[in-house]
Amino acid sequence: MSEPLFEAKGIEVTYGKASGLLGRGWKGVRVLHGVDISIRRGETIGIVGESGSGKTTLGRALLKLVPISGGSIRFDGQDITNMPAAAMRPLRRRMQMIFQDPMASLNPRHSIRQILTEPLFLHGLAKTREEAERQVRAILDRVSLLPVVLDRAPHELSGGQRQRVGIARAVLMKPDFVLADEIVSGLDVSTQAQVLNLLKALSQEMGLAMAFISHDLSVIRAVCDRVYVMRFGKVVEEGPCETVFDAPQSSYTRLLLDAIPLPEIDPDWLTRPAPALEPA
Structure with a gap:
C-alpha cells in the first residue's frame, strides 16, 4: 500500500491568541481535538458531520489556511507543520481548494x-x-x-x-490534492450530478487525491472511498463508506443516519446521461 499523500496526527485548532514565551501556548476556544486523518494518492475521502462539527476547519487546517495549535501535518512525506509561508509557496500549487460559494x-x-x-x-x-x-x-x-x-x-x-x-x-x-468544501450544496440535483461526475472523472484521469466536505450523506456515499464522521471537533468513526453507512459502529453515526436518512442509492446516478448543460 502506498504512503499517504496527506497525513495529519493529533491536529488541534484553537481560535484565539498564542500566549506565553515565543507564543507556544494558546488561549481561546479549541475546535479540533487531536484529529488523525490520512489521504492516499488517488483516494477520495469524505468528511461529514453536523454544522459546527469542525469539518471545514479540519480541511482548512490541512491546507494550512488556519494555524494549528497542536499536532503535525505531513504532505508527500514532508513535514509542513511549522513550514514558513515562503517555503510553503511552491507546495501551494499542488494543493487546491474548490469553495462552496464560487461567487x-x-x-x-x-x-x-x-x-x-x-x-x-x-x-x-x-x-x-x-x-x-x-x-x-x-x-x-x-x-x-x-x-x-x-x-x-x-x-x-x-x-x-x-x-x-x-x-x-x-x-x-x-494539483496532487483537491479539497472540495460543500461544492454542490447550492446546485440543483441534475447540476450536482454533472459536477460530481466531472470531478470523479478528473480524479481518475489525473490520479488526484480529494477530500469532500459535505453534510449530504448521499453525496459522500456516491463519490467517496472512505469517510470520516466528525462531532464536536473529534473523529467519532472512520472507514470505507459502504461499511460505515451500512453498519455504523458509533452511536452518533447512527443518529446522524437516522436524522438524515440516506435514499436508496441508484448505482447509475452519476453515469446516467445527464440533461444538456445550460448554454454558456
Whole structure:
C-alpha cells in the first residue's frame, strides 16, 4: 500500500491568541481535538458531520489556511507543520481548494480569462499568453464550458457554470490534492450530478487525491472511498463508506443516519446521461 499523500496526527485548532514565551501556548476556544486523518494518492475521502462539527476547519487546517495549535501535518512525506509561508509557496500549487460559494472565490472585477490565466503565470505553468490561452481553452472544453465565457464576469454566469470555473481553476494547477468544501450544496440535483461526475472523472484521469466536505450523506456515499464522521471537533468513526453507512459502529453515526436518512442509492446516478448543460 502506498504512503499517504496527506497525513495529519493529533491536529488541534484553537481560535484565539498564542500566549506565553515565543507564543507556544494558546488561549481561546479549541475546535479540533487531536484529529488523525490520512489521504492516499488517488483516494477520495469524505468528511461529514453536523454544522459546527469542525469539518471545514479540519480541511482548512490541512491546507494550512488556519494555524494549528497542536499536532503535525505531513504532505508527500514532508513535514509542513511549522513550514514558513515562503517555503510553503511552491507546495501551494499542488494543493487546491474548490469553495462552496464560487461567487465569493472569483474576483468580480476580473474576467473569467483573467481568473484562469493569471495563476498559470504566477506558478510558472505558462510563459506566454498564447500558451496560457491554449491550456485554458483545453480545460474549458473538459469542464463543458464554451470559450465565450472567457470574456464574461462571474456574475454573468449561472451557479453551475461558476462552480465549473472553480473546478477548472483548481485543475489547471495540476494539483496532487483537491479539497472540495460543500461544492454542490447550492446546485440543483441534475447540476450536482454533472459536477460530481466531472470531478470523479478528473480524479481518475489525473490520479488526484480529494477530500469532500459535505453534510449530504448521499453525496459522500456516491463519490467517496472512505469517510470520516466528525462531532464536536473529534473523529467519532472512520472507514470505507459502504461499511460505515451500512453498519455504523458509533452511536452518533447512527443518529446522524437516522436524522438524515440516506435514499436508496441508484448505482447509475452519476453515469446516467445527464440533461444538456445550460448554454454558456
